[in-house]
Amino acid sequence: MTSEDSAKRTGSPRESPVVLEAAGLVKHYGGVAALRGANFQVNAGEVVALIGDNGAGKSTLVKCLSGAEQPDSGTIVLDGVPVVLNSPTTARKLGVETVYQDLAVAPDLDPAANLFLGREVLRKGLAGTLGMLDKAAMRSQAIDHFRRLGVTLQSADVPIGALSGGQRQSVAVARAVLWASKVVFLDEPTAALGVVQRERVLDVIRRVRDQGVAVVLISHNMPEVRAVADRIEVLRLGRRVARFTAADATLEDLVGAMTGALSQEDTT
Incomplete structure (x- = not known):
């Protein structure tokens, strides 16, 4: 057949x-x-x-x-x-x-930093020109992205190495989806x-x-x-x-x- x-x-x-x-x-x-x-x-x-x-x-x-x-x-x-x-x-x-x-x-970076790893958001103006990161913007976008995907984390501010295996994998999947x-x-x-x-x-x-x-x-x-x-x-x-x-x-x-x-x- x-x-x-x-x-x-x-x-x-x-x-x-x-x-x-x-x-x-x-x-x-x-x-x-x-x-x-x-x-x-x-x-x-x-x-x-x-x-x-x-x-x-x-x-x-x-x-x-x-x-x-x-x-x-x-x-x-x-x-x-x-x-x-x-x-x-x-x-x-x-x-x-x-x-x-x-x-x-x-593992030493928080979920938001992992989400934008290699694609970091810079601050506007001179600060961005000098390479300063807009951590608040990345954190806000990360939380919104996790919410849309139903990813629940015990904290968005702890190193990802402190999260459970399932939460770490969910962050890895969410990162791929954010850019794919x-x-x-x-x-x-x-x-x-x-x-x-x-x-x-x-x-x-x-x-x-x-x-x-x-x-x-x-x-x-x-x-x-x-x-x-x-x-x-x-x-x-x-x-x-x-x-x-x-x-x-x-x-x-x-x-x-x-x-x-x-x-x-x-x-x-």
């Missing part, structure tokens, strides 16, 4: 536009083929889970789509326009942000969190989706994937081998696609 044969496995086309699409991405590391013509697609206001066994090519695909690596061949299209993402800086300028599992937050106008990649965002903290982060992800930003979730947690994703794309041996509507996919479907037991050849 191909990916076009079953609504259960592919889902109906979404009305929202395609934001980011990859076609035929190939990436070699020496003699090892990490990507073998991989395809991928995510729409505006959609959470797409990217799953696959270790070595399937998930990390390499995300690196290519976020500018950390460049594919040997293939096409990346953003908002209908072919792009070359030759660095993470280029990707960020185009509205693509990534949150990695290790968070990459500054198109797509946010989340690499195992709840891997080190407890049940309550995990649910809080998943709620933030849903709120991000509802704001119209595309979210790509990389996770090994199948119940979590089915709970928060709209669609699921499966990689195996460097290629997309299956696509599912999350609400209709069973655990057996997902595991079968990841292991090759379920045959759903990617024809698009």
Whole structure:
């Protein structure tokens, strides 16, 4: 059965536009083929889970789509326009942000400073010319941004290292969303969190989706994937081998696609 044969496995086309699409991405590391013509697609206001066994090519695909690596061949299209993402800086300028599992937050800075890290707001006038930061403006904007995303912190004035794991991850996600106008990649965002903290982060992800930003979730947690994703794309041996509507996919479907037991050849 191909990916076009079953609504259960592919889902109906979404009305929202395609934001980011990859076609035929190939990436070699020496003699090892990490990507073998991989395809991928995510729409505006959609959470797409990217799953696959270790070595399937998930990390390499995300690196290519976020500018950390460049594919040997293939096409990346953003908002209908072919792009070359030759660095993470280029990707960020185009509205693509990534949150990695290790968070990459500054533990000695407060949440607002982390939110504007590398993009600090300067004071107006001569003070700004001299490089003085407008900490009040950053704090006010940060609090408003956290409120819109439903991020609750025990304090906005303590170093982020003093917050819980879930709160730190929520700040990392909120920072990416603040600057991402198109797509946010989340690499195992709840891997080190407890049940309550995990649910809080998943709620933030849903709120991000509802704001119209595309979210790509990389996770090994199948119940979590089915709970928060709209669609699921499966990689195996460097290629997309299956696509599912999350609400209709069973655990057996997902595991079968990841292991090759379920045959759903990617024809698009």
